[in-house]
Amino acid sequence: xxxxxxxxxxVQIAAGVRSGQLKAVDVLEQHLARIDTREGExxxxxxxxxxxxxxxxxxIDAAVAAxxxxxxxxxxxxxxxxxxxxxxxxxxxxxxxxxxxKPPYDATVVSRLNAAGAVTVGKTNLDEFAxxxxxxxxxxxxxxxxxxxxxxxxxxxxxSAAAVAAxFASVSLGSDTGGSIRQPAALCGVVxxxxxxxxxxxxxxxxxxxxxxxxxxxxxxxxxxxxxxxVIGGHDPMDSTSIPAAQPSLMAxxxxxxxxxxxxxxxxxxxxxxxxxxxxxxAAFDALRAAGATIxxxxxxxxxxxxxxYYLIAPAEASSNLARYDGVRYGLxxxxxxxxxxxxxxxxxxxxxxxxxxxMLGTYALSAGYYDAYYGKALKxxxxxxxxxxxxxxQADVLxxxxxxxxxxxxxxxxxxxxxxxxxxxxxxxxxLAGHPGMSVPxxxxxxxxxxxxxxxxxxxGEPQMFRAGAALERAMGAAK
Amino acid sequence: MKVAKxxxxxxxxxxxxxxxEQLAGMLEHFADIDALDLRDVQPMNQPYPLVNVFRxxxxxxxxxxxxxxxxxxxxxxxxFRVPPILGLDS
Numbered sequence: 001x002x003x004x005x006x007x008x009x010x011v012q013i014a015a016g017v018r019s020g021q022l023k024a025v026d027v028l029e030q031h032l033a034r035i036d037t038r039e040g041e042x043x044x045x046x047x048x049x050x051x052x053x054x055x056x057x058x059x060i061d062a063a064v065a066a067x068x069x070x071x072x073x074x075x076x077x078x079x080x081x082x083x084x085x086x087x088x089x090x091x092x093x094x095x096x097x098x099x100x101x102k103p104p105y106d107a108t109v110v111s112r113l114n115a116a117g118a119v120t121v122g123k124t125n126l127d128e129f130a131x132x133x134x135x136x137x138x139x140x141x142x143x144x145x146x147x148x149x150x151x152x153x154x155x156x157x158x159x160s161a162a163a164v165a166a167x168f169a170s171v172s173l174g175s176d177t178g179g180s181i182r183q184p185a186a187l188c189g190v191v192x193x194x195x196x197x198x199x200x201x202x203x204x205x206x207x208x209x210x211x212x213x214x215x216x217x218x219x220x221x222x223x224x225x226x227x228x229x230x231v232i233g234g235h236d237p238m239d240s241t242s243i244p245a246a247q248p249s250l251m252a253x254x255x256x257x258x259x260x261x262x263x264x265x266x267x268x269x270x271x272x273x274x275x276x277x278x279x280x281x282x283a284a285f286d287a288l289r290a291a292g293a294t295i296x297x298x299x300x301x302x303x304x305x306x307x308x309x310y311y312l313i314a315p316a317e318a319s320s321n322l323a324r325y326d327g328v329r330y331g332l333x334x335x336x337x338x339x340x341x342x343x344x345x346x347x348x349x350x351x352x353x354x355x356x357x358x359x360m361l362g363t364y365a366l367s368a369g370y371y372d373a374y375y376g377k378a379l380k381x382x383x384x385x386x387x388x389x390x391x392x393x394x395q396a397d398v399l400x401x402x403x404x405x406x407x408x409x410x411x412x413x414x415x416x417x418x419x420x421x422x423x424x425x426x427x428x429x430x431x432x433l434a435g436h437p438g439m440s441v442p443x444x445x446x447x448x449x450x451x452x453x454x455x456x457x458x459x460x461x462g463e464p465q466m467f468r469a470g471a472a473l474e475r476a477m478g479a480a481k
Numbered sequence: 482m483k484v485a486k487x488x489x490x491x492x493x494x495x496x497x498x499x500x501x502e503q504l505a506g507m508l509e510h511f512a513d514i515d516a517l518d519l520r521d522v523q524p525m526n527q528p529y530p531l532v533n534v535f536r537x538x539x540x541x542x543x544x545x546x547x548x549x550x551x552x553x554x555x556x557x558x559x560x561f562r563v564p565p566i567l568g569l570d571s
Contacts, residue, residue: 104548197528211527240534308511333554344491363488379524435528
């Protein structure tokens with residue numbers, strides 16, 4: 001199924017609500033009705049906040065009636081990945097170890113959405129602690145792809161991608177550590193953006209790998225993603241890695257077109273993408289060329305080492321970050337005779353298999369005697385990847401690659417081979433290591449009529465160029481319809 | 482086994498055996514970087530060049546203690562309560 005034909009974009013909803021032509025409560029009820037109809041088979045949410053959302057929407061309408069402006073996201077129904085802290089509202093990370101935990105504060109992105117008039121409809125499902133590429137690793141059961149419920153929505157932000165694709169929310173937020181926004185966006189046929197590291201505050205985002213994690217939007221249109229990033233982006237004193245400079249409006253960049261934009265083709269990109277995905281990528285190059293962009297060949301030799309560097313660095317950081325789940329301050333505790341034994345049985349009972357695997361991999365990579373051989377070496381490869389990208393961005397403004405090597409795959413397709421699952425992110429991971437932005441834009445369909453996404457990459461703070469290219473691809477798709 | 486202990490994960494022998502096998506398989510894949518000459522490459526810890534962040538020493542409200550302690554598995558008299566720490570370590 002595709003987006004409901006009567007659906008308005010977030011930009012249109014906000015404009016309608018602000019002008020009084022639309023009621024936020026009516027917009028919300030339409031989304032809640034779709035949740036009622038299809039959430040049972042999709043399972044996009046860990047928690048639907050219908051009552052809270054109704055109260056918020058009514059308050060927005062009251063503000064408009066009183067002559068006040070509720071803000072740039074007035075009445076826009078938004079879904080939040082369930083690893084973003086919401087004050088007094090359960091935040092689980094789809095893990096048994098946090099089941100029932102109510103954070104004592106809001107994440108910065110949540111505060112900014114609320115201040116902009118957005119209406120939160122629920123907390124979405126994810127691979128436990130955002131570790132996975134299919135949302136199969138959730139302690140609360142998998143999310144299904146709205147386009148074909150026998151297939152995965154991608155991951156780890158599968159619930160947020162499915163919520164937008166199914167019309168449960170107008171927009172949603174996810175987090176992307178190695179592709180967890182872009183890959184599910186591609187598999188669910190929506191736009192997904194991972195901004196430059198430091199563009200969006202991580203305060204209140206439950207940490208997985210702190211040097212890689214970034215929050216970003218899922219939307220039906222490129223313009224909606226620009227609107228959302230204009231709201232949630234920008235400096236936050238609560239996150240010491242937040243970029244201190246003000247960011248230019250991405251909404252303003254959209255109108256600039258791609259005339260003269262240099263679009264890079266990575267000639268030494270790792271192989272392995274399915275033919276239907278490659279065909280759509282080629283069509284995307286053609287579309288940008290037709291829109292006035294110049295296609296240039298570039299090389300990123302270290303790209304292919306991204307997977308190895310990532311699967312040493314991310315688990316190493318995770319093993320440290322997840323040490324906080326110790327049964328003392330929040331979440332699950334399994335009692336034992338002494339505190340040390342309590343740690344071991346609590347963590348064994350609370351974490352799922354993939355999380356345990358990554359904690360152990362990371363612990364090993366950091367352990368005495370192996371640090372230099374694994375973690376230390378991975379950090380050097382990370383530098384090589386970033387340097388190679390920087391050289392490529394001297395020749396090209398943006399790079400185009402597949403987002404995912406395949407369309408959405410059936411449940412269980414990766415079996416119990418962790419490495420097969422890791423390969424889903426071969427094209428998205430290097431960007432996280434470099435700290436650069438990337439976005440996935442739906443660009444037609446592949447095998448079985450399933451959505452295919454094209455990935456646009458840019459250098460540090462290259463969001464305006466990236467959005468220009470994304471908007472051009474979207475226009476080309478619109479013209480082809 | 483040692484790694485599971487370091488990671489404070491009390492796993493059964495079967496899980497340890499399966500995980501050891503899987504980790505060994507992954508480390509084989511990761512051997513692709515062994516051939517790289519990395520002698521002159523500086524390690525990259527984070528993407529954005531960080532400087533120390535200072536702020537004015539202004540007192541702001543912290544988290545509500547009652548609310549924080551209410552989320553704990555066990556709390557007593559304004560503090561987190563844990564099982565015995567000393568004397569029972571196996």
